[in-house]
Amino acid sequence: MAEAVVSFVVERLGDFIIQEGEFLYGVNDQVELAKTELQLMQGFLKDADARQGDDETVRIWVAKIRDAAYDLEDVVETYVLKVVSKREGGFKSILKRFGRMFKEGVDLHKIGSEIQNITTNISTLRSRLEAYNIRQIRDSGGVASVYERQQRLRRTYSHIVEHDVVGLEHSVKELAMHLVRSGDSHRVVSIWGMGGLGKTTLAKQVYHDNEVRQHFDCFAWVCISQRCQVRDVWEEILVKVSAMHRTEISQMNNGEIAKKLHLAQRESRCLVVLDDIWSVETWESLKAAFSLCEKTKSRILLTTRNEEVALHSDRNGFLFQPRPLNDHESWQLLEKIAIFGRDEIDSTTFTRMKDLGKKMLQQCAGLPLAITVLAGLLARKETVDEWDTVQTNVDVYIRRGKGSEQEYRGALWVLALSYDDLPYHLKPCFLYLGHFPEDFEIPVKRLTQLWIAEGFIYASQERITMEDVAYGYLNELVERCVLQISEQGSVRKIKSCHLHDLMRDLCLEKAKQENFLQNVNFSHQNMTSISSSMVANAAATVKVRRLAIYLDENADELVPLRNHKDSHLRSLLYFYPGYYWILRNEKLVELLFKKFKLLRVLKLEGWRTPVELPNEIGNMVHLRFLSLSYSRITRFPSSLGKLICLQTLDLKHCDTDVIPDVIWKMTELRHLYLPLYWTAKPKLRLSTLHNLQTLDHVSSLCSDLNDLSELRNLRKLGIRVTSSLEKLEETLKSISNTVDGIRSLFLHNLLGNDSGTEVTQILSGCRKIYKLDLNGRTVELPNYLHDYPNLTKITLCRCDLNDNQMTVLERLPNLKTLCIMEDTFEYQNTKTLVFSKGGFARLECFSLICAHEIVNLQVEQGAMPSLCRLYIKRCWGLKTIPDGLRYVTTLKKLTVEMPISFVSRLQVGGEDYYKIQHVPSVILTSY
Template identity: 40%
Template sequence: MAESIVSGVAERLGNLLMQESNLLSGVSDQVELLQTELKLMQSFLKDADARQDESELLRLWVAEVRDLAYDAEDIIATYALKVAYRKGCTCILYEGNTVHKVGSQIVDIKAKISVLITTFRDYGIRESIIQAGGSPSSWNEREQGQRQAFSHLERHSVVGFDDDVNILVEFLLKEGEGDTRVASICGMGGLGKTTLAKMVYNHHEVKQHYDCFAWVYISQQCERRLVWEEILFSLQSLSKEQRDGIRQLTDAELADKLVQVQKEQKCLVVLDNIWNVEDWNNLHGGFPGDDSYSKILLTSRNKQVPLHIDPGSLLYELQFLNDEKSWELFEKIAWREDSKAKTRMKDLGKQMIGYCGGLPLLITILGGLLATKQTQEKWEDVLRHVKSYLYVKQNLKINMILALSYNDLPCHLKPCFLYLAHFPEDFEIPTKELIRMWMGEGFLSQIHHGGGREDSMEDVGDRYLRELVQRSIVQVEKRGSFGMIKTFRIHDIMREFCVSKAKKENFIHITNILSMKQCEVQIGKVRRLAIIPESGDNSIKGIKFKEYPYLRSLLHLLHRHDVPYFKEFCFKKFKLVRVLHLENFEKHSKKLITDIGCLIHLRYLSLKDSNINKVPSSIGNLRCLETLDLRILHYSRVPNVFQYMKQLKHLYLPYDYNVHGKLELGNFCYLQTLVNIQPNTIQIPTSLQLNRLWVLKVRTNTQAQDTIQDTISLISRCPHVEKLNIFNSIKKKLPEAYQFSQNLAKLTLFKTRLEEDHMATLEKLPNLKILSLLYEAFEGKNMVFSERGFPLLQSLFLSELFQLEEWRVEEGAMPNLCHLEIVCCPRLKTIPDGLRFVTTLQKLEIKSMQKSFRDKLDKGGPDFDKVKHVSSLAFQNCGRE
């Protein structure tokens, strides 16, 4: 890990020397020498880093190297930023003193590095490592030509579960009176309980049998209110206003509402990972008794939970895989389909999986590790390490195999993996936010291609995450519209290892965590702090931020009702912070403290859903900011200071805001994301094209003609936008087809209240793949999709179009449509006859429509012929008796 940190610091210093040498005036030669020293130190760390557990001296040595690298970057980056802020200052004496001070600090760090190198040599550390079994540096070698995608990794989970699925599906389809309504899947972590539950949940017969579905993950600190709300929101298609209304209900009212829905509809609810009996006792008030056809499927490590719920319920205990199934699972992961090495390496593979004890998680992780190594020599190297753990206890065996997977990570992936320790157990980690945090920390290296082309940092981050998925270290939870990873999770066993490793490496300090054993006293300075809800108490109120002056990341990840007020939260206490994630943050005064402007290193700032109603103008000092998320809860005043943030790439404005004058956007050279912008509040130079912008979300706050023209003007200035959302009324006017970006692939209209059918315009967009018309987007009675219209459209969503009565689809329209969803369009009489010609349609979902609408589409109904070619036809909340 220290190798990764030193390597990253050396690279960033090199970039600073090349790109901003004018900011290092007076110390550039010393910085260059320091960078050389750090590169030299890397060669020592290749041997020492992975072996620090074997010696306390070595551990202390590595920790000292790690802190020196951080200190060097802090000193030099701070100096460069201060020079940038002081441009134009003529105080020569001040400049001279600053240069002398920084120069002295650099000389001091170089001297300490020299001492550490001498210590490394004099104590014979390198020799002892070599004698212990060879250099471990091979563990970090990149596989040349490593695959970018292992498509079979997502298919491995079906191994060994066919009989299990059949038994559980049969139970869920049974409707006899007096039958139990609870089925349970039990077993230790890593056996595949969640995987089996997902296979049953998504089974085609189950989808046809039930009206409504909900899946919730239960953390060790079970939050009853949040679980009930999540189930209810999943079972019903609700507008934002309806959801807000439910959040105002008392617990008793919410429970009654949830029970009522499960009695009126046939619902399947999955409670994944219930830890103990107390959790069920806390939740059971939200579920009906035996007078319901709704059922519950739960997973648990604790067999007492289902026995407590109902001793007569179906209890399915997962077993370890036998040798045959273990090998089948291993084969699907460890080899390329065209591998020629299978025969000669088969014996090696069978020896290694024998040490996994039939535990699917371990087999999957080991297979992911070996999938990056396609030579016999590398497999033999892994086998040598696995064999040494043969006789350790099972829990240690698990940790050792996880450690093998971690040690094999390339240098650049180790800090990215350890960063996941910030997030609470069972947390659904959002990909965008995480990658932008990695960016802020400097974990992502720019990748250059031929012809001067280079990947964006987001592309690099996505590639890093896919590497972690390919190695089976994290699991994809949701994919976005275009197949990209939207959210993911880390298995609780892997998370425990991640947290333990991160704390041992002094990579992170976790506050308010009582669920796992505390590691030994940390060595060195605290650089990252995570505030997470794992103990359920309010000890967070006692955090003394003055104890963390070296922080680089502060992540505040509490649920809203757990959040205490911070009366003494002072940003100037940690001026080195680069990532500040204050989601759900509450300040007693509701004002963001003005001294946030002191955080000149800040790259990432999120105040999403925070209880703040005023943003200070001092945020204009944050010249390094790349991501700014101001989607706060209250109507807010926004300062006109964004023109100073020239590095800004992702800007999320409040849902509703005002501004004095006009927001100047003239310096947004790198802007890629612009969300919640009100076109009538901005000022853009006439000549400016936002050429890098690819996500735009527009919110109009008035129906005035000028506002509509401003909206059209803004859209036309974004020639490369791929995703466009327009919120609120624009009534009679959409941009013409030529005014939209020709790259536009996803368009969402919400509450736009279009009075005329604009499909003739939209269907001409050449690359449109996803169209969502949501909540009064269209107020007309008739809508027509013309022949050859929407040539590339793959997904279409029609929701809460309350006036729509007739929808006509001509033959030849939407020739590539795969997914159609119709939600709560009460006046729509039937689906278009033209859908029978859309032979590509694979999935049709009908939600919150009348029973008569559903009956027409059921087998034997008058409209069944229109959809009989659709492989998946699902109904939800359609009034089935």
């Protein structure tokens, strides 16, 4: 991680030198020299980072290097803050000019001395690392010994087959079928997933499956590991699939070995298992011996944590991702290992152990590795009291294990290999996930905005935005199985994500080791949270840079702000389980804005106590991200305009009367979310925001819509329709170039007239949209929507559509997601929605939410042939599910939240159960 920290600081210093050189007048040379020292240090840090887990001296040095880089960044940014705060325009500044020149001279001397001291410190550390021969660690045995020990502990052998397995029968059968099937479509079969998911165990079951053993002539199992020696792997396989001896093979060069191995797979049916491949580069180095172009009946079965490896090895191959064990399977596995074979256990003891075991299994989240670690420990515990003792610290036992080599026996050690394998630019992105509470579904757009604000993301090409780079990083974390997908959108783009419980434990542990962040849980203390006093005490020795605070009903304390003295805080995120909380002492908000002037990120949302933001908010000039959404703010000061570095400003659903016309000064803004209902006097000027990509809840009441003509990078637009048609037509002509680039459009019609013409008028210019959200009277959907090639998602609410509008929707050629909410159709008459044969050809997700006017659904055979997900929630008029749903065989998930009379009909044995019995996942909730 120190490598990542230093790299980011070097980038930021470069930005300061280039973009803010006027504020560094007098110390520019010192900053350049410090930057050069850090760049020289980067050459040592990759090996030093790897070595620190095995060498306490190096660990201390790495920590000092990281802290020195942070100190340098703090000193430079603090100085810039002072200079910016002193420089005022206008006549009054002349009166103070000479006094300030003297003060700035003092600051220049002080800042120069501080930077020089830090630079000397960095230079000294580099000299010590060089003297310690850090550069040669990779070859000298220090780091090698770590890898050798890891490889020795993780090496797999085909003859050692786990007998305590559950839930794999169907998976084994499916994989065996793809290996032995005729034809050459699947040369490579891949098992991929996060560490501990049981990939190797599954591969062994397939390797020894009777059908597989009868089909193939020869077999080879090789454990690859993170450090692959290509020749050793080839030799190992060739010995097993040919009649050649090792001595004969040892005399051949690499090209000859690869050719022999290639021929052996052509002449015989060979099954080669490559267990634990970590990178595409490893596969590229091995593949010369495994030609994918020629016809052969030999097969390769590989396991990997990286989806990219599985995809890259064979584009026509079969990919299989094991699922976590369910509750029943988890107990079966624990019972097999921990209880079976104990004759002395009576029924009462068994019942008590089962109750305790199921409670402990909640910490495992279905991960076979974690269950095995826990079961292995419980197998050595004879009494219920001993099991109860384990339960008290079950999370520690699962994470750490217990035994002579404790750090290598727990689940986290295996998962930590995935973290160690991350490239430096992904490690801070992963650690940042530790801010979010357990089981929190993380919105991807918000996460990428936070990464960008923290400085983790750099766009190296002009046409690639930082948002695109950030989303690429997110995809890579998913592909490497350290992050999981929660929800995908209509074009398969990830909308939300989450961490597996054990992966979150790893994230928090690594974040603590790297002094990356600290979490405070105000409701209770646990292994991953610390109290207010602990934070205050830690501040004396450790500079806390990122802080996540979980609030509860006692949120008026805003811990640990009263005692917290660390002015180096860069990121402060508050989380509350609901939308709103009561702030009993509004002065604490004022204290927050006064104390933390170096903040880059502030997320403080949802307070309902009326608060007037203090003028001191203007001193937080380093803010890149500010979210005050869902809060009650009586006044925003004009000093808000000093936040010229802001990239994201979220005032969504703020209850406020006054926002001063200063947002135009924030020229770096990329995402602006305005309050839903408010009127600006004077109107906000927006024409200077050339970097703006998202503009939400704008209207002619709060700004001049003609300003949108200057926003050429705008991609998401939320507009409240408040203008009559005559004024709107003129405005639309002036902003035609802007609306043509819109990809996501939200239209909220507030006019309440009978035509809805204004909505269709705006919509006519947005021909490239992917997503359309209509709220308010529309009456009719325009037929030209059929010619919008990218339109894949539509949400409708209070539109008062006519009866025939379903025929317009069902003919949209690329529509994949449709959400119908309250009063989408005219409410005067109850409605029957008809899904006709051949309609909605590509629809994958349909949601019906609070659509009380709908009393009946009819699904004709052949309708919605691609539907995968169906959501029906709180539609009071609907009495039953459509009979035609039984024809929709593609349906994978049905979620219903309806009255008990509706839900009971769908339960097993209910009169409507036959309509949905083919659906694999059914979630029923009654009220």
